[in-house]
Amino acid sequence: MERFGGCDVFMNDVVYRNSASMDLLQIGECAGRLSANLLAETENRIPWRYIRATRNRMAHAYNNVDWNLMWDTLERDVPELYDFCKKMLENAAIG
Numbered sequence: 391m392e393r394f395g396g397c398d399v400f401m402n403d404v405v406y407r408n409s410a411s412m413d414l415l416q417i418g419e420c421a422g423r424l425s426a427n428l429l430a431e432t433e434n435r436i437p438w439r440y441i442r443a444t445r446n447r448m449a450h451a452y453n454n455v456d457w458n459l460m461w462d463t464l465e466r467d468v469p470e471l472y473d474f475c476k477k478m479l480e481n482a483a484i485g
Contacts, residue, residue, distance in 0.1 A: 418445020
């Protein structure tokens with residue numbers, strides 16, 4: 391997000407918001423395709439249900455998106471998810 395600017399830029403740039411929205415939709419879609427075993431093994435660390443629910447809300451009630459909440463998700467939650475997935479992939483490559 392540093393590449394495109396901070397919260398003020400996000401709030402005032404519809405292209406930035408649309409791009410970020412699509413990213414969150416894709417994350418939610420991917421979360422919905424994970425195996426039941428992986429979901430069960432990692433649900434105490436990653437809120438998969440919340441991720442999928444966020445995707446559904448955005449896809450079906452787009453005109454009611456809380457942009458401040460989305461910004462918080464992008465700034466706080468997405469980096470945590472990225473780090474988690476990166477570690478999972480690194481461990482899979484080692485194992």
